[in-house]
Amino acid sequence: xxxxxxxxxxxxxxxxxxxxxxxxxxxxxxxxxxxxxxxxxxxxxxxxxxxxxxxxxxxxxxxxxxxxxxxxxxxxxxxxxxxxxxxxxxxxxxxxxxxxxxxxxxxxxxxxxxxxxxxxxxxxxxxxxxxxxxxxxxxxxxxxxxxxxxxxxxxxxxxxxxxxxxxxxxxxxxxxxxxxxxxxxxxxxxxxxxxxxxxxxxxxxxxxxxxxxxxxxxxxxxxxxxxxxxxxxxxxxxxxxxxxxxxxxxxxxxxxxxxxxxxxxxxxxxxxxxxxxxxxxxxxxxxxxxxxxxxxxxxxxxxxxxxxxxxxxxxxxxxxxxxxxxxxxxxxxxxxx
Amino acid sequence: xxxxxxxxxxxxxxxxxxxxxxxxxxxxxxxxxxxxxxxxxxxxxxxxxxxxxxxxxxxxxxxxxxxxxxxxxxxxxxxxxxxxxxxxxxxxxxxxxxxxxxxxxxxxxxxxxxxxxxxxxxxxxxxxxxxxxxxxxxxxxxxxxxxxxxxxxxxxxxxxxxxxxxxxxxxxxxxxxxxxxxxxxxxxxxxxxxxxxxxxxxxxxxxxxxxxxxxxxxxxxxxxxxxxxxxxxxxxxxxxxxxxxxxxxxxxxxxxxxxxxxxxxxxxxxxxxxxxxxxxxxxxxxxxxxxxxxxxxxxxxxxxxxxxxxxxxxxxxxxxxxxxxxxxxxxxxxxxx
DNA sequence: GGTTAGCACTTAGACATGACGAGTGCTAAC
DNA sequence: GTTAGCACTCGTCATGTCTAAGTGCTAACC
Numbered sequence: 157x158x159x160x161x162x163x164x165x166x167x168x169x170x171x172x173x174x175x176x177x178x179x180x181x182x183x184x185x186x187x188x189x190x191x192x193x194x195x196x197x198x199x200x201x202x203x204x205x206x207x208x209x210x211x212x213x214x215x216x217x218x219x220x221x222x223x224x225x226x227x228x229x230x231x232x233x234x235x236x237x238x239x240x241x242x243x244x245x246x247x248x249x250x251x252x253x254x255x256x257x258x259x260x261x262x263x264x265x266x267x268x269x270x271x272x273x274x275x276x277x278x279x280x281x282x283x284x285x286x287x288x289x290x291x292x293x294x295x296x297x298x299x300x301x302x303x304x305x306x307x308x309x310x311x312x313x314x315x316x317x318x319x320x321x322x323x324x325x326x327x328x329x330x331x332x333x334x335x336x337x338x339x340x341x342x343x344x345x346x347x348x349x350x351x352x353x354x355x356x357x358x359x360x361x362x363x364x365x366x367x368x369x370x371x372x373x374x375x376x377x378x379x380x381x382x383x384x385x386x387x388x389x390x391x392x393x394x395x396x397x398x399x400x401x402x403x404x405x406x407x408x409x410x411x412x413x414x415x416x417x418x419x420x421x422x423x424x425x426x427x428x429x430x431x432x433x434x435x436x437x438x439x440x441x442x443x444x445x446x447x448x449x450x451x452x453x454x455x456x457x458x459x460x461x462x463x464x465x466x467x468x469x470x471x472x473x474x475x476x477x478x479x480x481x482x483x484x485x486x487x488x489x490x491x492x493x
Numbered sequence: 494x495x496x497x498x499x500x501x502x503x504x505x506x507x508x509x510x511x512x513x514x515x516x517x518x519x520x521x522x523x524x525x526x527x528x529x530x531x532x533x534x535x536x537x538x539x540x541x542x543x544x545x546x547x548x549x550x551x552x553x554x555x556x557x558x559x560x561x562x563x564x565x566x567x568x569x570x571x572x573x574x575x576x577x578x579x580x581x582x583x584x585x586x587x588x589x590x591x592x593x594x595x596x597x598x599x600x601x602x603x604x605x606x607x608x609x610x611x612x613x614x615x616x617x618x619x620x621x622x623x624x625x626x627x628x629x630x631x632x633x634x635x636x637x638x639x640x641x642x643x644x645x646x647x648x649x650x651x652x653x654x655x656x657x658x659x660x661x662x663x664x665x666x667x668x669x670x671x672x673x674x675x676x677x678x679x680x681x682x683x684x685x686x687x688x689x690x691x692x693x694x695x696x697x698x699x700x701x702x703x704x705x706x707x708x709x710x711x712x713x714x715x716x717x718x719x720x721x722x723x724x725x726x727x728x729x730x731x732x733x734x735x736x737x738x739x740x741x742x743x744x745x746x747x748x749x750x751x752x753x754x755x756x757x758x759x760x761x762x763x764x765x766x767x768x769x770x771x772x773x774x775x776x777x778x779x780x781x782x783x784x785x786x787x788x789x790x791x792x793x794x795x796x797x798x799x800x801x802x803x804x805x806x807x808x809x810x811x812x813x814x815x816x817x818x819x820x821x822x823x824x825x826x827x828x829x830x
Numbered sequence: 831g832g833t834t835a836g837c838a839c840t841t842a843g844a845c846a847t848g849a850c851g852a853g854t855g856c857t858a859a860c
Numbered sequence: 861g862t863t864a865g866c867a868c869t870c871g872t873c874a875t876g877t878c879t880a881a882g883t884g885c886t887a888a889c890c
Binding site: 179181182183184195199200202203213216217218219 | 880881882883884
């Protein structure tokens, strides 16, 4: 019983099952693939594969389907990432160009990726732990209300209305703005909490109170920027692959809506900086996703933010991985170095 | 055959069916409700109701279920909006207080409403057609790049990076800012396109080109603010009421994701400024929602923005309507007059 | 040892059958 | 206008049978 052929059989089973959604038997296998041996031999191989926990039979007289472990081996060792078609590449290029608003880019990205893969696409906002303060703006809205705007060098903008607790003139606000800006420009957002007290201390005592309020506001802005968010698209694709989620797609929808779950999952995946990572079925740390797989990779500076796809374990991994990788590359390119 | 009793029968059918999800027969009806007549009489009434197209029988020997038209009559004439429980009211109050960031308020609102009703909740961003320019800020990011920030009096902030096509100094940007701000503060966003050319014309010729670029940018910002958006939550609830969408929840998810569809639907509903409007089944202008109902109402200034709930036609209308109305009221109160 | 052919065995799924019950519509009486 | 009674219609469920698919095993083969 040759080891290489056994792997070949596993590959064939995964491909056929992904294609047909039906358990695949030994006879069908020798017909569709030219393996050069008889179905009886394949049966022996399959029995061995089953012993190793790579495939399983839903019932006695059915064909086999891959287990999570089988998919894992398939993904790790067997599948070659298929290159995208010319048309697909052009679609990516066309769709993602011509916009430099971050929200817009991410929005387009998920739509595109979900259409490309026919699954749910997810993209995480680039997290700004390494981002720096590019600009700070204070705008006097009312005598006691100041709008604080914090702009990071990634293009991300956060704003909030702050009640400063004392009446300020336009000039006072402009003065505070200059002081904050001078001290903080270029500061990494992650260091803002440490940097702020010094700025407050440097302000004239008469404005100390307002400065304090503003500092608190900026801190909150920076942390709400650190607090990660994501965009997704293609949830309707889940319904189509209804059959692939025997129980219900409910738990999956819940996981998607509880962004925290997805974000944790994404960040736990993909230590590998260049490759595409796959999390299969019960490998997922969340029960609701026990029948789902996530294909993700990093993008942007340091590949720290993630973009990915979620679908049933019975998924066309090679194609999906190719799409995710391609989209991540274009995304990185657009967002710049 | 008394007309009032017929309506009473319809009401009973709707309530029982919503409760049990099963066609309700004449006998069960007289047992559960004390109607004071025999089942045979009810049968006559039911036959009449069926003739009028208000109820229908899935098959010969089954009970009746309400049609869209039946639900419509029920909602219009028969159902009394149930008041919310004390606990529910407190939940609304607790959850919606303590935040003045618009995004955050809306986010909490949809979550709350979806939990309250066990359905999908949707809230539209207050549209700003009546909103006015409160502040304009230009920030020089690079010699040719200016970040334009447009702040409306509703608290909504939009920003974009604009390539001005010529190098500008900090002073030049400040000058432009002052000029734009002086001319435009208080201008309704909807009138911005008409107001901008005059501002550009008033600028020094040397900066005319940059002013033009900035004007185009502001126009785009204003229109992207006009372009309406929405937030939703509770899509997982759709999966639970799987049974209620015989075909698939796919089309419904698509409609929800295609925000344009939902936004059009919401804005077409609810002319009635104070009441809660309901759109039932095929009344919806979108085929994918043929088996869904939407309960919505306006909130905020002029009740122009909408908040609502989407669920199966077989929905507990009185309770849902009460929840939507209550949430809209609290929302209006929080967002101020 | 690995491969093959053949065969008994298992099982899901499709199909037919019949009993049962729920519910209706109709008629005749009140 | 209301009611009782009854024949009739269907969906559902339980039961039984048959078929096709696919396996595991054994014995022969190279």
